[in-house]
Amino acid sequence: MSVIFSHQPNPKVTFLGAAGTVTGSMHLLQYKDFNILLDCGLERDKKTVLKDDEFPFDPEVIDAVILSHNHSDHCGKLPALAKKGFRGQVYCTPASKDLLGVVLKDSVNIQEKEAKHRNKTKNHSAPSQNDTFSILDRCVPLDYGKTLEIRNGISLRFHDAGHLLGSAISEISIG
Secondary structure, eight states, X not given: OEEEEOSSSOOEEEEEESSSSSSXXXXXXXXXXXXXXXXXXXXXXXXXXXOTTOOSSOGGGOOEEEOOOOSHHHHXXXXXXXXXXXXXXXXXXXXXXXXXXXXXHHHHHHHHHHHHHHTXXXXXXXOOHHHHHHXXXXXXXXXXXXXXXXXXXXXXXEEEOSSSTTOEEEEEEEO
């Protein structure tokens, strides 16, 4: 991920996951009144504080998600984000969009099994496949090397990360 800042009012990046751990990649980029989530991954760590259906922010205030690639620790929590009120766009490469449905379907199945187990003691509800379809309907594919203005003054360009089919380094220009 690359974030290029201009001399505009201070953008803020908050590391919400995969900082000190391997899984659960999730970073919040805030600029003026626009909130971008960089990845939305499941945590697969015994020290996980948040459950798969919980977020350290209100999902309704997220305006966009930029997805780096289709491993569940980077995208697996997207259906839960939709279930909790996210209504923005998901930006990814065309190959990532093509593969995303398979990964999210598996992710929802895992979360449903875990929710059934947790429901023995607490009331947790997993996202459904409808939440997966909601995310897929809002995917905006962007080819490598092309620039897209996702908001006035904020543009996005993907570069091939070489990690897996469709993986991308995100170049975000602000200002």
